Amino acid sequence: MGWSRALVLLVALALVAPAWAQSAASATARPAAKPRTVLVMGDSLSAAHGLASAQGWVALTADRIASTHPGWKVVNASISGETTAGGASRIAAELARHAPAVVVIELGANDGLRGLPLAQTRENLDRMIRASKAAGARVLLVGMRMPPNLGARYTEGFAANYTTLAETHDVSLLPFLLEPIARDRANFQADNLHPVAAAQPRLRDHVWPLLEPLLD
Template identity: 40%
Template sequence: MVGLLAAPAAAGPLIWALGDSLTAGYGLPPAQGFTARLQEALRAGGIDATVANGGVSGDTTAQGRARLLWGLRGLGRVPDLAIVELGANDMLRGLPVAQARANIDAILTEFDRRRVPVLIAGMRAAPNLGSAYATAFDAMYPALARAHRARLYSFFLAGVAGRRELIQADGLHPNARGVAIIVAGIAPAVRGALPRPATARARR
């Protein structure tokens, strides 16, 4: 399932969420997916933001990197903020951490070049991959945030991971209740990562 880009609003900040199935809203009606619920939360808090869905189910960091420029062109304007939520599928497939890190680094470098602020949504490795892999994978996100001076939300699934009542039957993706918890957790970080002029415009 491919996440669809929301049409940018005429006014207010534009946020592009580049990610995988967690961003795309896999298994949920569009109105209950991450980007729709985040947009709703921001607007309820006085920020008239549009959150464009750049999530594609199954995407690895390499696939996210490959469609980065196409996705940016499709937005129609430079976003005020990008949320980068990638790496879970690399981890689930046991792909090399160095490869994932290089791909996310390239994505962040492109956003740097365009002067687009970034909020990195981190993930955590499954314990069955071993301690060495988990240590390297978990450390990847804060290291990239430091290198690019990007904001970091340390764990996208905070408050949801490991709680069966918040996960769909596939055992991987959050249900509507889980998405609500994710949004409540990350929304303050999104508000803090938005450039002040964009936030001020939205509240006028």
């Protein structure tokens, strides 16, 4: 190569190099895509009552999502003792704060244990579902069952609330969160209400088939 050609090549490289550097810098500076959020609005059953938070089914679900669905995260906004009224009062702020793509609503157990009116529980859950859908989120409604000592009329009406709401709003429904563990006393803590750590993976696996399709 003659000196003249070499000089031309060096000048060309000097002119192009800054453009390459700027392009590389722009690519490096480009922010990563914001993760999509699953928001869980629940009571003590989702707040890992009596356990380390990492042992609860929600945290176990978050771990699974992190490994199987990159780009998603879980926010657990569950509060022990929460009623549907509490959830309905908090939903707007939680939706604004987290802008979730999916909302899991696991509430109603404390309403039932307190014998609160079924219509009131249904109205509160209805408000939460409507608010979530209006914010553009998909909804998974997680139901509960009440013990028979409350009477057939109440227990049947309580279960029917979830079915009616799911059908009315065309949302996914898991009828009974505790179904896979409910018949074995060994699955519960001393209060006979809250599952032990060893039972939490079964709750995660029970919720997962209905939750995972909402992550597509």
